[in-house]
Amino acid sequence: MSTKRLEAFSDGVFAIAITLLVLELNVPAGDHLWDQLKDEWPSFAAFFVSFWVIGIIWVNHHGVLDHLARADRGVLYLNLLLLLTVVFIPFPTALLAEHLKPGEGDETTAAVIYSAAFIAMSFAYGVLWTYITKRKDLLGVELTDEQIRRTSIRFQIGTPFYIVQLAFAFISPAIVLALNAALAVYYMVAGMRSPDAEDK
Amino acid sequence: MSTKRLEAFSDGVFAIAITLLVLELNVPAGDHLWDQLKDEWPSFAAFFVSFWVIGIIWVNHHGVLDHLARADRGVLYLNLLLLLTVVFIPFPTALLAEHLKPGEGDETTAAVIYSAAFIAMSFAYGVLWTYITKRKDLLGVELTDEQIRRTSIRFQIGTPFYIVQLAFAFISPAIVLALNAALAVYYMVAGMRSPDAEDK
Amino acid sequence: MSTKRLEAFSDGVFAIAITLLVLELNVPAGDHLWDQLKDEWPSFAAFFVSFWVIGIIWVNHHGVLDHLARADRGVLYLNLLLLLTVVFIPFPTALLAEHLKPGEGDETTAAVIYSAAFIAMSFAYGVLWTYITKRKDLLGVELTDEQIRRTSIRFQIGTPFYIVQLAFAFISPAIVLALNAALAVYYMVAGMRSPDAEDK
Amino acid sequence: MSTKRLEAFSDGVFAIAITLLVLELNVPAGDHLWDQLKDEWPSFAAFFVSFWVIGIIWVNHHGVLDHLARADRGVLYLNLLLLLTVVFIPFPTALLAEHLKPGEGDETTAAVIYSAAFIAMSFAYGVLWTYITKRKDLLGVELTDEQIRRTSIRFQIGTPFYIVQLAFAFISPAIVLALNAALAVYYMVAGMRSPDAEDK
Secondary structure, eight states, rough: OOOOHHHHHHHHHHHHHHHGGGGSSOOSSSSSSSHHHHTTTTHHHHHHHHHHHHHHHHHHHHHHHHSSSSSOOOHHHHHHHHHHHHHTTTHHHHHHHHHHSTSSSSSHHHHHHHHHHHHHHEEEEEEHHHHHHHHHGBBBSOOOOHHHHHHHHHHHHHHHHHHHHHHHHHOOOOHHHHHHHHHHHHHHHHHSSSSTTTTO | OOOOOHHHHHHHHHHHHHHHHGGSSOOOOOOHHHHHHHHHHHHHHHEEEEEHHHHHHHHHHHHHTTBBBOOOOHHHHHHHHHHHHHHTTTHHHHHHHHHHHHOSSHHHHHHHHHHHHHHHHHHHHHHHHHHHOOOOOGGGOOOHHHHHHHHHHHHTTTHHHHHHHHHTTTTTTHHHHHHHHHHHHHHHHHHHHHHTTTOO | OOOOOHHHHHHHHHHHHHHHHHGGGOOOOOOOHHHHHHHHHHHHHHHHHHHHHHHHHHHHHHHHHHSOOOOHHHHHHHHHHHHHHHHHHHHHHHHHHHSSSOOOOOOHHHEEEHHHHHHHHHHHHHHHHHHHOOOGGBBBSSSOOHHHHHHHHHHHTTHHOOOOOHHHHTOHHHHHHHHHHHHOOOOHHHHSTTTTTTTT | OOOOHHHHHHHHHHHHHHHGGGSSSOOOSSHHHHHHHHHHHHHHHHHHHHHHHHHHHHHHHHHHHHHOOOOOOOHHHHHHHHHHHHHHTTTHHHHHHHHHTOOOSSSHHHHHHHHHHHHHHHHHHHHHHHHHHOGGGGBBOOOOOOHHHHHHHHHHHHHHHHHHHHHHHHHOOHHHHHHHHHHHHHHHHHEEEEETTOOO
């Protein structure tokens, strides 16, 4: 099939997942609103980081589908797998935010689950990309082996990075958030510098 | 009318229904997060199964609408009926998840309602498909009787399967979830093997 | 501007409003699930009626925009006004459902607000339609005065009907739901019989 | 890349953000529903104002993207930044509504945050517009310097206005809502009078 409806559906899922994040922000009642909101800082930090990460994934996802002339069922199902990991992100985001709050319980477990969710997303992304590069008949634009190799490195660097991030969950859970933001910035810069950035 | 806006609206509804599922996942506070999440396993299992089932329905829905050159009001209303059953899925999903949790009440009733919701969805799907095959003037691609017969069998097998699944609600409610996952896997494999899979 | 992005945005809003309705359904915990769900019947009835009404509005909205070749700012703002009334529908729906439940308080007020919300929607719809028929330069298809007159009657019949429905709020709030369902059925049948149904 | 998928994603985010606002409306139970709803007036006022503001932003966003023939990564990321501020709006909306209610705490802080959120949105909007006017190679339509200057004034007037609005937070928080509504009306009128209104 053509990639048009695949794109429309994926865009819808990305748009909703990125917008639902705001529902996780608590609206405190009563006095001393400013102090209450300061205690909620992990929610705001997690909101901004997850929004940005999902946004970057959307930009890159866009770049991947732009290479396709048509999609087979394999692409559809691997894309669904990726969307599953994207749709799930609001949950570990809320979990980490809740447990980073002053006085709340189990920061380490929350940060491990948070990192694991991004490992799963990164892995699903890599599988989709690898499948596409193997099925050259689906490609609409000619990709040189060099281009595939470069983009593959870029997409595969996510998984080991997230595993390192997971290790930091045991040292300092708050740093996990900062690392996630750092990787998003890396993808922004790498995406802008990539040779095909203008064409995508 | 053309099927374009029908597809856009349907894609939107599918995308939202599949994404709202994550809102049903509770974010536990306090210590022993891992243990708490383990008790929530039915929520995670139900989330994954319903996500995958709605995803498969979307892929197949796509295949159905691709046969259409244009839609009359009958298609619009039968499609709305199908979307009604899809939009409803997060409710029985949350219900079954809630009642499968350790110590919670009424597993059997929840599993019956869960299966009934999928019977309704499968039935609405079959009615839409049957209507389309009867209105050959709406079809954009020539379908042989053989192709219609094969696809009809595939789409009609869902309803009796879900009725069997409903019967299992009285034996073991947890198995209902597993059966639902199994049917989704069947539709994935059958869809990939179908003669028109590449064209859809 | 072209009507394409107007349609995409409107379709998105309709799709989300229709899907959010499911979030208003409570998931009861504990034993005697069946009895608890029976007490929730107004929620289910209100869910089905509002889903169907929004679905019908979408189908008709579709028919209206299909007459347009392009949209000016007036169409954009009047369309926003209509979307405002559509987006609002989940609120009076939840309100009526809550107050129709056995033992709950203020059925009459809830039914008045429910009917008023549909009067507002119907009024916004009529204003958009009247504006479009006055701006013949925006129309893409030639509409005869006879066609405009017929469709106008169909669209303007909603407002007085909803006012009658509001009057029933003081007699029997549950009947308000039934009347709303009846009007939706009227629009389905009238839409299928309209001379332009096939073309839309 | 083409602006088509950028538009689709943005439309989705706008559509969801505008629709999620209704979830912030409480459904009161029990007697004296009318009196209870009267106490909730800030929620309704905030709902209507935020709906209308997001709607106007969407209309204008539309106008901006219509000037583009294609988008580079800079446009994508600056657009994401704008969407971040749009997606965030339901939170300060709910915050202001909560704190304007009779007897509730901290109106001033809530109104400051509310105004700050719109300053951020207006600022992100201005940055996106300025970037686009600097990258003439991305433009699809020829814009005269005069046209750019006029539109720039229109888009840049928002930020100082919102700063004035923020100052009113210390005098009368309820007026902040009214000022926000007034600016939305200004943008509606200015948009309809702008020389390119018909073309957009």
